[in-house]
Amino acid sequence: MGRQGGGAGAGPDRAVVGRTRGGVGRAAVAARGRGGHRGGCGARAVTGGSSSSQAWGHRRGTSRDVVAGLSVALLIIPQSMAYAELAGLPSVHGLYASAVPLLAAGLLAYCPYLQTGPVALTALLTHGALVTIAVPGSSEYVGAAALLALVVGLTRLVIGFIAAGKVTYLMSQPVLRGFTSGASILILLSQFPSTLGMAGASESGLVGRTLQVLGSPGSWSLAAAVLTVLTVAATLLARRIHVLFPGALVAVIGGVLFAVLFDYGGPVVGEIPGSFPPFSLVLPWEFLPQLVVPGAVIAFVGFAESTAIARSFATQDRVTWNPDREFVSQGAANVASGLFGGMPVDGSFSRSSLNHLSGAQSRWSGAVTGLAVLVFLPFAGVLSSLPRAVLAGIVIAAVAGLVKPRLLVSVWRLSRIQALVVWFTLTMCLLLAPRIEQALLLGILVSLAIHVWRERRAGFHSRVEGDVLHLEVIGILWFASAPRLEEAIMARLARANDVSEVVIHLEGLGRIDLTGALVLKRVVEELGGSGIPATLTGVPPQARELIDNVFGMFPHKSL
Template identity: 30%
Template sequence: MNRLHSVLPFLRWFPMSAAGIRADLLAGITVALILVPQSMAYAQLAGLPVVFGLYASFVPVIVASLWGSSSQLHTGPVAMLSLMSAAAVLPFATPGSPEFIQISVMLALMVGVLRLALGLFKLGAIVNLLSSPVIVGFTNAAALIIGLSQLSKIIGVPFPRSDFYLADLWGVVRQVGATHWPTLAFAVGAYVLIVLLGRIMPRLPGVLVAVVLATIVSAAIGFEQKVEVPLTQVHVPGEVAAIGAYAATAGRIDALTRQIAATNREVARLERAGGLDNITRAADIGKALRPLQHERTLLKAQNNERRIALHELRLEGVKTPAGLDFYAYGKVPAGMQGDGKAWRFARVADGTVTLSAGGAVVGAIPTGLPGFAVPELNWRVMLALLPAALVMALIGFMEATSISKAIATTTGERIDASKELVGQGLANIAGSFFGSYTVSGSFSRSAGAARTGAKTGLFAIVSALVVVLVLLFFTPYLYALPQAVLAVIVMMAVFSLIRVAPLVRAWRVDRVEALIGLVTFAATLWMAPAIANGILLGIVLTLIAYLFKRMKPRAEIVAYKADGTLGGVRAHGLAAISQTVVPVRFDGALTFASVAYFEDVVLDVIAGFPRAQAILIIGSGINSIDASGEEKVRELAKQLHDAGVELYFSGLKHQVLSTLERTGVVDECGRERFLPNKEQALQTLLARYPDSS
């Protein structure tokens, strides 16, 4: 039975009681009321149409609940991985384009395979590479990036997209004067409503109430106000020229993106084919990518500036027999009656320009369930995405397990990290075949499930079925939902993740670790949107600091303090016990990484105490020894003996002493050189080597 439960972990739900089923139904419906608006908001954060958030809230939710370890963990779209997905895919395609969607789905498959492999091989401990300060620094930076990336939707201005997030954010700040006030009003109203309901009526799903009311009001007042007209009906020569240049440049950017993608596919095909000629040809073709990528970067920067400039222009519509003609706002020709609305540029395609006098809404959402489709694989892009996929796999796993363990402290449920990895991996793999992008465990939804009394993973399946009903019957009713409301939902979710206190505490414990956390924070901000690079830098710095500590563990000459205990001579300003017997505390493993430092410590003692006859290594802090350490002990003991100084050890742990015994070091040096404890050792040595001074 235990073996069967390990393969089919959902069997632990049975037998179910009527009360348990009722609790799961209630929890599932409650979570779904949070899931639907959250998933749409996070899909936009991932650079995808909102319907893909709903797709990610269907199959992955069910699979993760069936094969996960925690009964209360809810899997689906989350803010952090949504941003990381967008940042990883952005260099390869335009957000919202078919190529972007295809690569996002492929990335979900990659993350799923990596998590599944980590779970099957029980490598969950790899997450220990992420130290607490690094996680906090990264999370704080990512939360700021995610939250502030929604600012453009809050104030209703374009968000420039480039390879440098801080410059993009500055581009938004520059447009504050062009704020669309009705859009801002929807955002502020949604925020106030969610906060008030959370305080006054906490049982009500404030997020869903805000979404429903905002959609109703938006539809009632005609918030969107959008019109599509031929460019020939815009009678502002300067603006027509600017729109034409913008459209031409956008077309060139799309063509370059397709050309780069095709070149990548060809290079990947040649590399798979193998052979010297194919590999040489692949390298030659690969060199042609650099100028294309450089040109695309320059053109994107130019169009970002054009887009901002176009947004600042205002047009006024005039009714004509052909429809609407547009002139500069307030400069309608004499004899014509303007509509008094300030129309702004929204987009252009195929000679048709879209103008808006209102705010941005979600728009048409496809009705129906996602179909089964095998993800398209681009091997060259996959190779480029691999570092980001690995970081996303680790971050998502860390989120899921930390949430599960936090909930388990109240439920008493045992969490198996490897099983959770398997569940999360299968969820992403299965989801990628049904149009899902990368998913993970959600803290807000999992906490909501636990709070409402969810008993088994059945609650998550219920929430997924509610999403199915939304996809089948309710998507047309979400057309008028203001995007500013979804932006507020994202902002409120991620800004709650920002924590300063852990870094302050880390500074008091270990300033090096705290500094690494701060560097991770700064690097993540600076490298955005490629935020995965920020945490990779944090991991590298953590490993370097760890290795440095292992290479130079604490070592100090000790002497008696006033209370009779031993303390560091330098740390406590103590006088040496003797000039002939020098006790040294060494608190670290004697391995290849630290033996050179161990030797330096001993040689420094010789230099500082020229009349030393015995050096006592207080070894209670030496936890392990390898071949390099054993060899160094042997060499040092012989060198010191030849120089008239004897090397002694006290308090060695059993595993260390037994290793030295097996290799013959104890017999070679003399068993009397290895004493059981420091008190006996000092008493014996001070009597044996009296200080003649």
């Protein structure tokens, strides 16, 4: 029976038509899961069959989206509350960021599996951006978080609309690995106060609070520590039991029951307004100049994770995906989060994987998740007794796997220069906390500087055939390497006294910029002035127009 899976995408859909046997279409590609075809990130599988068969397949796909969306909702509710606390916000604002923003993302998303919402790294960046301009938890802080989400959203919308989504590829893996590892360590350290029942630690700064907590063992709460350990265990063990088992939700329910039944005296979430997200344009606009750079950093760094998620699923389904479309959908989600009292949001790998494995068929699964959170909000007050130690356990379970000591060591064996980039970025994260976006920018600058340094030379080989000197240029001929190449060529010519002609081979060049072309012209002119004719050969196709324009009417042989 033909089955149809709905996928979201811009541009033409990808059709897959199989052989027909007895008038019934059969797809030529194997479906993931039990029956039905998933369209992948922006693609759609279309099969033959009767209209009733297709309608049945559509209903089947819709039901799978509902199941997947509700499954993710069971995870995002506790996670979003935990990440809001990590960002320095009342936990309800994590729920706000998981409701309307997901509806907005669902309308525009390209990849059907990508689940949006609060994530740990973005929460830490949010805290770093806001902690210097407002008191965490205050109304000013809450408003600044919404304004920051608006900045992130508008930045992503602009990038998506001008089709510059691939700009995220400029961030090298060593920089991202170092930054992610450093941020993960900071996130784990930030959970010490809640883990040990000292959420009211007075020291400012992450290091100061951590030292204060570790130096005050008499103030530790055994109950809080046990709750954190049990939450981590429940969350991790749930993954082994079944991918759909809501370990975090079980931990939350257990934590609330424990707090109520045993009169838990440690820090709890506190009062949660039982209402829908409030729409507001009344934001602390005076903070806007201070949030532009952090907002841009979050827009790019957070999207790097969304990019990795979408590309991973696209590779699995053997389809293409559109980063510009995802920039737009993620931008719309952040704008919605800013307008409805939320915080910056991004794609979540854990929730997207759960969405995929739960049988999601289209982008509407994310909208179902947002709708489920929206329905839950009026009843969120039941979680007011939830110990913060439980939220700390949820964060620890989510982030612990991101710290990979073996990887940090093994990169040294792969490339020592790139290992320095990793460790430099990681170290800067720890030293510059909470303003870790500065560490990322420094890591990018160091990475670019190393790239420029390594590409500053264009190599060349020379050989003499009779009285003709052949020079083979290799690499990239650009402003950083062209002057050194000119010096090397002229030095080689000075040693070739019996040469009557020079042939410069350019087949080995990957790119030539204007400075490189001008240097080539100058070399040819100087040789011509010395009575030695020079020929350029093998000019790369992408550089022919540039070379022709630079040389102009200067007489030289065919390129």
